[in-house]
Amino acid sequence: MHKSDITPEVIAMRGEELYQQKIRDEVETANKGKYLVVDIDTGDYAIADEDLVATDRLLSKRPNATVYGLRIGFPAAYRIGFKVSVPTQ
Amino acid sequence: MIIGKISENREALIELEVIGVNWQQRIVATIDTGFDGYLTLSLYMINQLGLRPAGYRQAILGDGNRVVFNLFRARVVWVSKTREVPVLQVEGDPLVGMALLDGNRVIMNVVKDGQVRIENLPLVEMFLQIRIEDNWHFISSMSSNVTRKCQTMNLMKSIGYVVKSLQDSIMM
Numbered sequence: 042m043h044k045s046d047i048t049p050e051v052i053a054m055r056g057e058e059l060y061q062q063k064i065r066d067e068v069e070t071a072n073k074g075k076y077l078v079v080d081i082d083t084g085d086y087a088i089a090d091e092d093l094v095a096t097d098r099l100l101s102k103r104p105n106a107t108v109y110g111l112r113i114g115f116p117a118a119y120r121i122g123f124k125v126s127v128p129t130q
Numbered sequence: 131m132i133i134g135k136i137s138e139n140r141e142a143l144i145e146l147e148v149i150g151v152n153w154q155q156r157i158v159a160t161i162d163t164g165f166d167g168y169l170t171l172s173l174y175m176i177n178q179l180g181l182r183p184a185g186y187r188q189a190i191l192g193d194g195n196r197v198v199f200n201l202f203r204a205r206v207v208w209v210s211k212t213r214e215v216p217v218l219q220v221e222g223d224p225l226v227g228m229a230l231l232d233g234n235r236v237i238m239n240v241v242k243d244g245q246v247r248i249e250n251l252p253l254v255e256m257f258l259q260i261r262i263e264d265n266w267h268f269i270s271s272m273s274s275n276v277t278r279k280c281q282t283m284n285l286m287k288s289i290g291y292v293v294k295s296l297q298d299s300i301m302m
Contacts, residue, residue, distance in 0.1 A: 049186045049198040056186070078185065092216045093203055096184050108185030110201065119167040119199075119218060121225070122192025 047107070055081045056109025073114035080106040092118070132209055134161075134246035142238055142246045144226065147207035150179025157224050161236070161246070164192065165227035169206065170220035176202055181217060189218065209234060209250055 056079050064086055068077065072088050078095045079086040080103060089095035096108060112118045134144030142161040147154060148171070157175065167189075171181075181202035188196050200219040205212050208230065215230060233256070237247045251259075 049200065052186050053188055053198040092187075092201075093184065093214060096203075110185055110187045117190045117196055118187035119165070119189040119227075121162075121165045121167075121170070121189050121218075121220065121227075123164040124190075124194055125192055126194075 052081055052107060052109050056111070059084050059086075060111060069113055075113050076110060076118065077113050078108050078110040081109055082107060088113070132248040134248075136238065136240055136242060136244040136246060138242055140240065142236075144246060144248065146224075146226065148175075148179060149205040149207070149212070150176075150181045152180030153178055155179060159224035159226045161231070162225040163228055165225050166229060167218055167227040168215040168230040169204065169227065170218045170222075170225040171202075171204070172221050172224075173219055175224070176217065176219055179204065184216060187216075187218065206230070209248060 059079050059081065060077065063084060064077070064079065068088060075088050075090055076092040076095045077086055077088045078092070078099050080099055083103065083106070085099060085102060085106075087095045087098035089098060092110060096110065099108060100106060110118050132144050132146070134142060137143050143158050144161065146157050146159050146169075148157055148169075155175070155178070157171075159169065171179075181204050184201045184203045186198055187201045188198050190196055202217045202219060203214055204217045205214050231248070233251055234248050235251045235255075237245075237249075239245050
């Protein structure tokens with residue numbers, strides 16, 4: 042499959058799979074709150090306090106890598122807007 | 131220092147210089163404390179500035195939905211220096227998030243056209259902030275010791291007053 046055929050959703054799914062199955066157990070306890078970026082083709086990853094620092098570290102190994110990033114111990118890398126819900130009666 | 135103002139809709143707006151590979155541009159962005167990242171820009175602005183891609187990230191929206199966004203990198207002139215920051219490609223007006231505001235002081239006069247000011251947090255205050263957070267239990271226990279000491283001093287004063295009153299009455 043050509044890289045441009047892969048949708049962002051598929052890249053995110055592949056990145057989450059790699060993290061959950063191969064990376065999480067090794068890193069989660071000691072790195073909560075840090076940013077982790079993973080090369081979805083090779084499974085290589087980098088961790089840093091700042092998102093772009095981790096990204097640069099990973100891209101220094103393979104500049105054309107397809108990169109997916111997450112925040113360790115958080116449900117997503119970023120949050121846009123506070124969570125609201127309608128009260129149930 | 132960055133100066134902005136409160137809009138008619140009570141949004142805190144600031145002007146920001148964003149630098150890409152092709153172009154640099156002053157944009158108006160809204161401060162959004164519900165956004166924990168740095169900056170969002172529309173695809174149109176990202177293309178115009180010529181920002182370099184940095185992969186894909188998921189974000190949780192206010193309704194609880196997870197959405198995958200393209201991430202780019204831009205240089206931003208911020209308070210007193212130029213910083214490279216991650217930019218999420220999100221349609222709509224640009225947002226400035228809490229990660230960009232980290233380490234700064236934000237003052238808002240929340241009235242129409244009221245001033246919004248972002249400045250460096252003075253080093254002394256940043257140091258005190260850290261000290262207070264790190265030593266909160268110590269400070270709490272110290273303050274309760276001080277309270278106890280004050281209470282003891284008041285008791286001693288009261289005893290002294292009673293003794294002096296007794297002495298005075300005996301002498302009379």
